[in-house]
Amino acid sequence: MVPRAGLTPDRLTEAAADLADEIGFENVTLAALAKRFGVKDASLYSHVRNLQDLRTRVALLAGGELIDRIAVAVAGRAGKDALAAFAGAYRAYALERPGRYAATQIRIDQSLIAGTPALRRTTEITYGMLRAYGLAEPDLTDAVRLLRATFHGYCALESAGGFGASRDVQQSWDRAVDALHVALTHWPHEEMPDD
Secondary structure (H helix, E strand, C coil): CCCCCCHHHHHHHHHHHHHHHHHHHCCCCCCHHHHHCCHHHHHHHHHHHHHHHHHHHHHHHHHHHHHHHHHHHCCCCCHHHHHHHHHHHHHHHHHHCHHHHHHHCCCCCHHHHHHCCHHHHHHHHHHHHHCCCCCCCCHHHHHHHHHHHHHHHHHHHHCCCCCCCCCCHHHHHHHHHHHHHHHHHCCCCCCCCCC
């Protein structure tokens, strides 16, 4: 099969990411993407293997975009300033790019992402920020999970309109970041068993 002029894996991935922001990541299908380009579904298979491949590509694209934003935000900052900048960039991306953000939450085969520059950057930036709090493994992994769960939960509730109280959502976000800073500063280090 001759690839259709203008269609490339990168172009399809970008279009799928745009589509995800418009209609929701879970609604992105090969048929919907083919319709956007005015081609038959079969035309896409010379560029992407299947829907899972396309979704993985969107997740990697979005993950790279997210960490790029975070890297710019945290540059030259440390401690609470870095944490607040990291959190703010994360939240802004989640709210501005909901479909792409949803893609970053899917589970991806680790063998597919092990060597990706975005994953290395994410690890370097996130762990670098947390090391400023004096954390080392296994506490680093636990702290990353705490931050991810807090940020994701907050963003998911906010985007769904789940906060009905009259208190300003931004003020609650700022207090949550303050609380995370306190938790990271006073982290309960895991006791290692005696040999």
